[in-house]
Amino acid sequence: MQEHEFSRIERAPAYRLVYDAIEREILSGKLRVGDPLPAELQLAEQFGVNRSTVREGIRLLEQSGLVERDGGKRPRISLPHYLDLASSASRALILHSVTFRELWEASMVLEPAIAESAARHIDVNGLAELNNNINAMEANVQRFEAGAEANTDEFVQLDRGFHEILAKFGGNRVLALAHEPVTSLFIPTGQIILQRLKTYRRVLDAHRHIYNCLKDKDAAKARTWMHRHMDDFRRAYELTELAWDAPLDAVSLGITQAAPHR
Amino acid sequence: MQEHEFSRIERAPAYRLVYDAIEREILSGKLRVGDPLPAELQLAEQFGVNRSTVREGIRLLEQSGLVERDGGKRPRISLPHYLDLASSASRALILHSVTFRELWEASMVLEPAIAESAARHIDVNGLAELNNNINAMEANVQRFEAGAEANTDEFVQLDRGFHEILAKFGGNRVLALAHEPVTSLFIPTGQIILQRLKTYRRVLDAHRHIYNCLKDKDAAKARTWMHRHMDDFRRAYELTELAWDAPLDAVSLGITQAAPHR
DNA sequence: AACAGTCCGTTTGTCGGACAGTTTCGAAAA
C-alpha cells in the first residue's frame, strides 16, 4: 500500500564525521604520511566541535592504523602496516571459528605461490636473512638433538620468520598481506605438533631445500618444495590426531583434545 | 657503566588499557557476541577512570569491528566482518601503492583456488544466487548490445558480485577474507577496461561456463575456466595500454595515462 | 485486542572548562 520506499535515514555522530574528514585529507594526500596530526584544539576549532569529539575521532583513526602515536608525542600520519591489519584479521578468523582445514587449504594456495614469486624476486638481502634464519634454526635443532629441553617457542617463531621473510621478499604485497594473518594462526598448532612429534630436523631440511631453490632462482622447484613442506604439516597434524574440522580457537588456547575417533 | 639494562618502560594510555580489557573479555567469551556493551558510566566506575576515557577506548573497539553501533542504541558486541577488514586492507594496499601486477598475480592465485573450492562446496542457494547474478548481467549485456548507453557501473558491480558469491560459498573463509580486498581494488580498473573494450559478452560467457562447472561439481574444470577468465582480464588490461607496474592509486582515481611506450 | 499518545528513567553524544606531565622550540648562554 505504500507508494514510496524511504531510504533509511542515517545520522552519523560528529566524531565519525571528524574521522571521515581527516581520512579524506590523508587519502587525498593533503595530509602526508609522516606529518604530525594538527593539534586537537586546532582541529576542534576548524571542525567547529569540541575537543573531546575530535579526540574520539582520532581514536578511530588510530585503530585503523592511519595515525600512529609514540609516547606522549604528537601523533603522526602513518601507513597502516600489514601487521596491524593481520592481527585484526587473525582475531576475526578466530572469532568466526575457522577450521584448521580452511587455514591449511588457504596456505596450500598461498605459500607455494609466495615461494615461486620469491624465487623470482628475492635479492641478496633476502637470501642473507633467510640464511640467518636457517642458521639460528640449525643451532636450535642441534640443541634439541643433544637432549636439551625443547624450547618450541623459539623454534616456532623461527619457522614463522622463515615464511615471513619469503613473503616480504616475494615482490607481491597483496600476497604478503593475505599470507600474514594465516601464519600467525599456525603458531599454536605448530607448537603442539612439534612438541609431540619432534619433527624439527624435517622442518629445517625443508627450509634448506627451499632456500637453495631460491638461490638458484628455480621458481618451479621452489613451489614444489614448499608444497611438499606444507603437506608435511598436514600429515603431522593428522598424526597428532587433532580434529581436522574443529574450530581453531580451541587449538589457539591450547585446550584442544584429541579428535574423537571413529 | 650501567650494570643492568632496563627494558624500555612503556605506559599505555588509560584508554588503551580500557580497550585491551574489554577486548579480552570479548575474546575470552565473557562478553558474548550480540550482548549490549555495559553502559559507559558503569564501565568508568569499574575501571576507575573517567567516562571520557572509557569512550575513547570504545572508539577503538568500534573501529576494530568488535563493537557495532546502530543509531543511538546501545552499542553491541559484534564479530568483525570480512567487509570491514577488507575495506581497510584495500585502503592500505592503495596507500602502499601496490601495482596492478601484484594485484593480478594474487588474483591469479586466489580466484582459481576459490572456484575449485566452490565447485566442491557450493549448495543450491549459492547456485541460485549465481543464477540471479548471471541473469541480471545478461539483461545488462542485451541492453548494451541494443545500443543503450553503457552503464558500466552496474555491470562491474555484478561482475564483482559473481566473484564474491563464489568466495562466500567456497567453504573457505580464509580464502574469502584474502580475496575480498582484492576484488574491490579491481573495480576501477574494470570500469576503464569495459568502457574501452566493450567485452561485456565475453565476461558473461566466462561466468556462464564457470557456473556450469559448479553445477556439475567439476572442480578441475572450474579452476581452468576461472584461470582463463582472469587471464582474459590481463590481456584486456594490456590492450588498454595501462601501465602494468604503475601504482594502483592512479588507476583508482581515474587519472592514469596510457603507459609510456618504448 | 491493536494501536497511538504520553511520561520517565537510562544512556549516548556533545560541550565547556580544568590541570598535570611531556614535548617542542626558540632564546639565552657557553
Place this chain on the structure above:
DNA sequence: TTTTCGAAACTGTCCGACAAACGGACTGTT
C-alpha cells in the same frame, strides 16, 4: 656553533552538565 634552559603548546585525564534518543510502562481510543 652548540648547549642549556624555560616558556608555550600539546596530550592525557578528569569533572560536571545538558540535549536528544531510546526502552519501557502506563493510558486512553478505536
